[in-house]
Amino acid sequence: NAGVMQNPRHLVRRRGQEARLRCSPMKGHSHVYWYRQLPEEGLKFMVYLQKENIIDESGMPKERFSAEFPKEGPSILRIQQVVRGDSAAYFCASSLQREGRGKQFFGPGTRLTVL
Amino acid sequence: KQEVTQIPAALSVPEGENLVLNCSFTDSAIYNLQWFRQDPGKGLTSLLLIQSSQREQTSGRLNASLDKSSGRSTLYIAASQPGDSATYLCAAGGQAGTALIFGKGTTLSVSS
Numbered sequence: 622n623a624g625v626m627q628n629p630r631h632l633v634r635r636r637g638q639e640a641r642l643r644c645s646p647m648k649g650h651s652h653v654y655w656y657r658q659l660p661e662e663g664l665k666f667m668v669y670l671q672k673e674n675i676i677d678e679s680g681m682p683k684e685r686f687s688a689e690f691p692k693e694g695p696s697i698l699r700i701q702q703v704v705r706g707d708s709a710a711y712f713c714a715s716s717l718q719r720e721g722r723g724k725q726f727f728g729p730g731t732r733l734t735v736l
Numbered sequence: 737k738q739e740v741t742q743i744p745a746a747l748s749v750p751e752g753e754n755l756v757l758n759c760s761f762t763d764s765a766i767y768n769l770q771w772f773r774q775d776p777g778k779g780l781t782s783l784l785l786i787q788s789s790q791r792e793q794t795s796g797r798l799n800a801s802l803d804k805s806s807g808r809s810t811l812y813i814a815a816s817q818p819g820d821s822a823t824y825l826c827a828a829g830g831q832a833g834t835a836l837i838f839g840k841g842t843t844l845s846v847s848s
Binding site: 663 | 740770772777778779780781782785825827835836837838839840841
């Protein structure tokens, strides 16, 4: 059973470009979470999704960031018009049960660098 | 608002020592407490998950305890090895269905 998969592992973008980060949850998991780890900071929750639904986006910046988890395919975290402050490691996690009830399994992360 | 604190921020020990990592949280209404390991430039590996109704969990040389009333959890590592060198993160799962709240971690270095 493959773990949580994220791609790309490393992404370099210039200011103003778009970044698309992909996450495939573990087989059978329908709950996906995105976290961001800024340099010298802890992991911060961004968004929690189930298939075709955003459940909690309280940690998402109000502008330029969006997330989806379609019926088919991976979850996508999209950052429009990236700025240098978006440089961070973005982690995806999945769980079998809704948050708070199940163990979350984390992917290897996507390290975004904005030039 | 839940806040999670880990002390110390960094720890260096010689191989073979037993050690304790500390985690404290401000809101005792948690659903679970999870300990993770993160190697440099890598993702997170889940080590132990303690449900709010439990007091401790054990896996090999690792033992994690949870005291909700005092807002504390500890991760005990027995007979430390150089391969244990990593950053250890604790995270609180909120009862209201909020996502995991992480501490900033303790970076452990075990010398041979």
